[in-house]
Each structure stands twice: as structure tokens, then as C-alpha cells.
Amino acid sequence: MARHNFQKLKVWQDGINLVSENYRLTRTFPNFEKFNLVSQMNRCAVSIPSNIAEGSSKSSDKHFKQFLETSLGSAFEWETQLIVAYNESYLxxxxxxxxxxxxxxxxxMLGKLIDNLK
Incomplete structure (x- = not known):
């Protein structure tokens, strides 16, 4: 049984919304980016809510926190890729x-949730 109901967490819901926005955005990128920036951004975006969900199944806050930290890392990675896309005039x-x-x-939100689990 999951310790946290991830689907009720606003951070997870917002992460899912970001995935949809990311897919809409990356569909407009040049074809030559399909296996480069598009693929990387899609993986990062999906990783954010996925790690929240996976961590919610863990039996301790310590383990949940580790997955939240991975999710936060993916959020920073995705932000960097967004900056690259903007610098290349893709949006x-x-x-x-x-x-x-x-x-x-x-x-x-992820940072506050991590801090609250300490």
C-alpha cells in the first residue's frame, strides 16, 4: 500500500500538466532534434511526476525523499533544456x-516537500 497518494499531490498533478505542455512544445521542434533535444526533454519531463509516483510507494520518508530529489534533479535538467531550446529559437x-x-x-514545491520530510 502506498504511503502517499501521489495522484492527490499538487506537485504530481502539475508535473503531469508539464509533461503535456512539453509534448506539445517538442512536437514543434525541427525534425533533426527528434533523437536529441526532443527525446531528452520528453524523458526529463516524464521523469518528474514518475519519480514522485514511484517514491510515494516507499515505506519511509527517507526513501520517498530520495525519489523527490531525483524528480527535482530532472526539473532542473528540463529547465536547462528549455533554455537551450529558447536559445535555438524553438519557442x-x-x-x-x-x-x-x-x-x-x-x-x-518539490523543495518544500523535501524539506518537510527531513
Whole structure:
């Protein structure tokens, strides 16, 4: 039995929403990025809520925290890839700022959840 119901966690819900936004975004990238930046961004985006879900099944807060830290690492990695995509002009400034705000919110939520488990 899961210790935490991951589907009720706002951070997981926001992570799932980011995955959808990420897929919409990466579908617009140039074809030559399919196996490079697109693939990497998709894996990172999916990793964020996936690690929250996997960690929620663990029997201790210590183990849950480790998965949350992995999720946070993926969030920072995805932010870096978003910056790369913006620098390559794959998205406009408004879209970039919107997604940047969303990933920063996710990072803050994950950080607070990690801090609360200490």
C-alpha cells in the first residue's frame, strides 16, 4: 500500500500538466532534434511526476525523499533544456517565460516537500 497518494499531490498533478505542455512544445521542434533535444526533454519531463509516483510507494520518508530529489534533479535538467531550446529559437519569449515560471513553481514545491520530510 502506498504511503502517499501521489495522484492527490499538487506537485504530481502539475508535473503531469508539464509533461503535456512539453509534448506539445517538442512536437514543434525541427525534425533533426527528434533523437536529441526532443527525446531528452520528453524523458526529463516524464521523469518528474514518475519519480514522485514511484517514491510515494516507499515505506519511509527517507526513501520517498530520495525519489523527490531525483524528480527535482530532472526539473532542473528540463529547465536547462528549455533554455537551450529558447536559445535555438524553438519557442518564443512568451512561451519560454510561461514554461520557465511553471518549472520554477514545480522546483519550489518539490523543495518544500523535501524539506518537510527531513
Amino acid at each position: 518564443d519569449e512568451n512561451s519560454f517565460k510561461d514554461l520557465e515560471d511553471k518549472i520554477h513553481q514545480l522546483q519550489k
